[in-house]
Every structure is written in C-alpha cells, then in structure tokens.
Amino acid sequence: MAKPQRIPTGILYRLATKSCDNEEKMKRIIVFYCLLCSVQSVVAQQKLDFESFKTRVLTFHPVVKQAANTVEIGQQEVVKARGTLDPKLSSEIAGKQFKDIDYYHLGNSGLKIPTWIGVDFKAGYEQNRGTYLNPQNTTPGSGLWYAGVEVPLGKGMFFDERRATIKTAQVIEKMAINERELIINDILLEAYSSYWSWYEAYQKLQIADEGYRFALIRFEGVRQNALLGESPSIDTVEAKIQLLNRNFEKIQAEYNYQNAGSVLNLFLWTDNFIPLELEENTIPQVDATNAYTLGSLMLRSATIDTEKTPIVLQTVYKLDQLKIEExxxxxxxxxxxxxxxxxxxxxxxxxxxANFSVENYKFGITASMPIFLRKERGGLAQTKLKIENATLDIAYKVNELKQKELILRNDLYQMYEQLAIQKTQVLQSKMLLDSEQTRFNIGESSLFLVNVREMNYLQYQMKLIELEAKMKTLEAKWLWLFSELD
Structure with a gap:
C-alpha cells in the first residue's frame, strides 16, 4: 500500500530562504503544509482480509447452499431408485349384482416382494363366489392362500430395468457430489477475481491520492514562490495543470473503487441469506504476495492427476451412465x-x-420376442456411438486441461518474474525522484523534471499493483482448473 509522503523539501527550502521581511508569513505557510500532509484520517479502518472473505463466501453464499442441495438431490435420487425394490401390498375387489342375482364377487389381496436379482416373490389370499362365476376363478368357500415366485429366464435374468435404475441413481449421486465441487469452484473463482479487483482499485486510489497531495503541495509552494518573486509566474501554470490532472485521476480512482466494492458485495451474505454491503471504512488487506515459487508450482503441478479432476470426472460419470444403458x-x-x-x-x-400339497398350484409361462429386433438393435447402436463420443470427449478434455494448465503455469512463471522486475523499478524510480528533488532543492533542476520523475514513480506503483492483482487472479485460475480453490 502506498505510504504517505513528506512535503517536498525543495519547496520548504526555497520558502525558508526568503528575506527576513517575510519570515513570519513563511512560517505560517510551512506550518500549513506540514499539517496538510501529516494529518491522517482518524476514522478507524477495519480490514477484510482475503481468508476471512473466502470463509464468508464458503459459509454463507446462496450458491454454496444450492450446491449442497444438489448433493442432497442426488442422494434422494438413490432413495427413489431403491423404491423399485419396495414390497408392495395390493387388493382387488370386483363384483356384479343385478335383479337380486349375485353374478360374481371376486376378491384378491396380496404382497409382492421384488428382489435385486430380478426374482419376484408373491403371497396372497383369494376368495371368489357367485352364480355365474368363471370356473377358473372358483375357490373354496373359505378361499385360497397362495405363495409363489416369478423368475425371468431370458431377458432380465442377469440385468433388468430395476437394477439399471438403481445403478444409474448411484452414478447420479456421484455426479451431484462432483457438480457441487464444480459449482463452488466457479463461484470461488468469481469471488477471488472480485476481491483482487477491489484490492487493486483500493491501492490505486491510495496512489492517486498520494499523487494529488504531492501536486497540491507543490502548486501551493510554487504559487507562494511566484508571489515572493522566487520563481517565474509561468511555473504556477505548469503546477496547476499537474494538480488538475492528478485530481482527475483521483476522482476516476474513487469511482473505480466504489464500483469494485459494489461487485464485491455480491459475495457478502449473512447466515440467513441476507445480502450485506461493505462499510465505508472497510479496506482490503495491504499486500498480495505470491502463493507459490517457481519450484513449488512445478512440484504441485506434477502431483495432479488430470483424469480425476471434477471437470473430467463429470464426463466420466456420463460415460458410466451410458455403459449401464448399453x-x-x-x-x-x-x-x-x-x-x-x-x-x-x-x-x-x-x-x-392345513391342506397344503405340492399338487395344488398355479403355473404359468410367458414368452415373446420381436422377429427383427430393429428397435432393440437401433437403440443399442445409438448407445454405442454415444459411448464412443463420451470416450473421445474425455480424451479431449484431459488434453485440453493439460494444455490450459501449462499455459497458466507459464503465465505465472512470467508474472513472478515481471513482479520482481517491477518492484525493482519502483525502488529505482523512487531513488530518481529523491535525487531530482535534491537537485531541485539546490537549484540545479526544474519543476518539470521533478514532475516527470514523480509521475514515473506513481506509474510504476500503479503497474506493480496491477501485476499483483493479475498474479492473484492467475493463481486462482490455475487452482480452478483442478477445483482446488476451496
């Protein structure tokens, strides 16, 4: 963060060397400038550091809650699918009465128990009566108890729709967990980018304010020197232009900071999902250090299995569904x-x-088969093609992920090197500014050169802040590829 600077000593030097007739006036001016630069805001500032911001997003953001609900939906999908194995009670009653004649009365109640292996067990009680009862429905007066089993010996013997539904639901549950990771990963990337944009806007505002104070002090000093005959009046024009330019930059920086704060507000919520807004005295953390070194970045990259990242796993799970369908x-x-x-x-x-006998039973066989099987063969061929497409999609995504990771890693390498260079430039430009100021103090330089040195120093600071924010965003994007932002 930019630090408050002292009053340019050259101005004080020139003011202080005026004749004794103006000594008291000069003292008042010097005191005024000292107060202008040294008095800082007494309003207590509270910092919203990055880790606190991240924790709040992960804890209270509505999208994170939606992601948790996605997992719950997947779990309930398994519960619903297992319902195909629920035992089922049934009862059926039918009858016909006409002109005091009881044509028939049919009653049948039972229990059916499906099983995972495709076999269904049945048990029940049947009682029928009537004048015109169909002989096949005839039962003793006390009715008949029955129990039995239905077994598929062809289609459905080794795999059926019931088992396919449950297995598919289990894959859907895995997809929901994976989807949660992707949703949280996406919202965190947006949150990270917004935070570092807010950080950048705040730091630039501090630099712009610093530049404005420099220009204001210099303008007042030059104007007083001109009034005292110590410098030409045209110097006040140059100082005034510089002051107006710095004021323009400060106003623009204030707007940018306000807008960045508004964007950040999108990620601030309470535990009751009530949106929050930043207080005026809330500021970001004061520095942005790189999370990795060149060596640690390479080491971590080597330990990541791209085929098991959530982006790829989403397609892998789709392939699993297609294999079940096949x-x-x-x-x-x-x-x-x-x-x-x-x-x-x-x-x-x-x-x-009491009267149980193996000779008393009901027995049935049902058999059917389409002659050409065109519907079945066509559906199977479609599924095979979908499987091939999903397999190709996985290979493409794995390669795409590797190339994106390499690009982002190279960008980070470059960014770390640029940051080191930029920090050196800031230090050296500050040395040049101090040197030029010293020369100006003893009359060997001009206001124009001091302004140029000062402008370069401020611009290098601005560039450093931009690189820091870009670096943190690049680090977030690199982690986003592997869903490791949380």
Missing part, C-alpha cells in the same frame, strides 16, 4: 421368458397350510 439394451436383445409358480392351500380354521 448393458440394459443388450439385455433387450434376448427373448422374454418368465416362469411363475404359485402353490395353493385351502385354510382350515386358523391354519392356512
């Missing part, structure tokens, strides 16, 4: 052959198995 569609090519066997028992009193 397996199911392969199963559709088989003929449908289901066998059902239900032993029957007439209850006696409270004993439903």
């Amino acid at each position: 397996r199911l569609k392969r199963e559709q090519l088989k003929p449908e052959l289901n066998v059902a066997y239900n032993p029957l028992s007439q209850p006696v009193g409270n004993n439903p198995f």
Whole structure:
C-alpha cells in the first residue's frame, strides 16, 4: 500500500530562504503544509482480509447452499431408485349384482416382494363366489392362500430395468457430489477475481491520492514562490495543470473503487441469506504476495492427476451412465421368458397350510420376442456411438486441461518474474525522484523534471499493483482448473 509522503523539501527550502521581511508569513505557510500532509484520517479502518472473505463466501453464499442441495438431490435420487425394490401390498375387489342375482364377487389381496436379482416373490389370499362365476376363478368357500415366485429366464435374468435404475441413481449421486465441487469452484473463482479487483482499485486510489497531495503541495509552494518573486509566474501554470490532472485521476480512482466494492458485495451474505454491503471504512488487506515459487508450482503441478479432476470426472460419470444403458439394451436383445409358480392351500380354521400339497398350484409361462429386433438393435447402436463420443470427449478434455494448465503455469512463471522486475523499478524510480528533488532543492533542476520523475514513480506503483492483482487472479485460475480453490 502506498505510504504517505513528506512535503517536498525543495519547496520548504526555497520558502525558508526568503528575506527576513517575510519570515513570519513563511512560517505560517510551512506550518500549513506540514499539517496538510501529516494529518491522517482518524476514522478507524477495519480490514477484510482475503481468508476471512473466502470463509464468508464458503459459509454463507446462496450458491454454496444450492450446491449442497444438489448433493442432497442426488442422494434422494438413490432413495427413489431403491423404491423399485419396495414390497408392495395390493387388493382387488370386483363384483356384479343385478335383479337380486349375485353374478360374481371376486376378491384378491396380496404382497409382492421384488428382489435385486430380478426374482419376484408373491403371497396372497383369494376368495371368489357367485352364480355365474368363471370356473377358473372358483375357490373354496373359505378361499385360497397362495405363495409363489416369478423368475425371468431370458431377458432380465442377469440385468433388468430395476437394477439399471438403481445403478444409474448411484452414478447420479456421484455426479451431484462432483457438480457441487464444480459449482463452488466457479463461484470461488468469481469471488477471488472480485476481491483482487477491489484490492487493486483500493491501492490505486491510495496512489492517486498520494499523487494529488504531492501536486497540491507543490502548486501551493510554487504559487507562494511566484508571489515572493522566487520563481517565474509561468511555473504556477505548469503546477496547476499537474494538480488538475492528478485530481482527475483521483476522482476516476474513487469511482473505480466504489464500483469494485459494489461487485464485491455480491459475495457478502449473512447466515440467513441476507445480502450485506461493505462499510465505508472497510479496506482490503495491504499486500498480495505470491502463493507459490517457481519450484513449488512445478512440484504441485506434477502431483495432479488430470483424469480425476471434477471437470473430467463429470464426463466420466456420463460415460458410466451410458455403459449401464448399453448393458440394459443388450439385455433387450434376448427373448422374454418368465416362469411363475404359485402353490395353493385351502385354510382350515386358523391354519392356512392345513391342506397344503405340492399338487395344488398355479403355473404359468410367458414368452415373446420381436422377429427383427430393429428397435432393440437401433437403440443399442445409438448407445454405442454415444459411448464412443463420451470416450473421445474425455480424451479431449484431459488434453485440453493439460494444455490450459501449462499455459497458466507459464503465465505465472512470467508474472513472478515481471513482479520482481517491477518492484525493482519502483525502488529505482523512487531513488530518481529523491535525487531530482535534491537537485531541485539546490537549484540545479526544474519543476518539470521533478514532475516527470514523480509521475514515473506513481506509474510504476500503479503497474506493480496491477501485476499483483493479475498474479492473484492467475493463481486462482490455475487452482480452478483442478477445483482446488476451496
């Protein structure tokens, strides 16, 4: 952060060397300038450092809550899919009564238990009566208990829609967890960029304010020197132009800082999801140091498995879904052959198995198969092509990720080197400014040269701040590639 500067000593030197007739007036001017530059704001400032900002975003931002809900939705998808294995109670009653004739009355209640292996177990009670009852529905007066099993021996024996639904839901749950990482990663990248833009705007405002104070002090000093005959009046014109220019830059910096703060407000929320706004006296942290060295950056890059990054995993999970779909569609090519066997028992009193015999049963076989299987073969071919596309997409994304990582890493290498150079330039430009100021104090330089040196010093400071903010944004983008911002 830019530090307050002292009053240019050359101005005080020239003011102080005026004749004794103006000594008291000069003392008042010097005291005025000292107060102007040394008095700082007494308003207490509170800092919003980067780590505190990051914690608040991760804790309270609505998008982070939405990301958590995405995981919950994925978990409930598994619960819903497992519902296909829920036991099911059923009851069916039908009858016909006409002109006091009981044509028929049918009653059937039962329990069906699906299983993971595709076999369904059934049990129930059936009681039918009536004058015109279909003989196949005839039961004893006390009804019939039955229990049985239905087994697929063709399509659905090794894999069916029930198992496909559950496996797909499990993949969806993984995708939801991965999606959460991607959502949080994206919102953090936006938040990081906004914070460092706010940091940049604040630091530039401090530099612009510093430059304005330099120009104001110099203008007042030159004007007083001109009134005292110590310098030509034309120097006041140059000093005034410089003052107006610095004032313009300061106003622009103030607007930029306000706008950057407004953008940052988008990421500030309470625990009740109420938006917050920065207080006027809130400022960012005062420095921006690089998070890595050239060596540590290379070392960390070498330990990252690009094929397991969330960006790539999202497509990997889609491929897993397609493989489940392919397996199911392969199963559709088989003929449908289901066998059902239900032993029957007439209850006696409270004993439903008193008359149980293996010779009493209901038995059934259902079989079917399309002749050409065009629907099934076409669907399977489509899924195979989708799998091929997903596989190619994974290979492309892995390579794209590697190249983007290399580009960003090279940019960071360059940025770290540029920062080192820029810091040296700031120090050297400050040395030149101090040297020029000394020469000006003893009358060997001009106001123009002092202004030039001072302008260069301020510009180098501005450039340094820009590079620092850009460096932190580049570091965030590099981490964003691997979803490691949190």
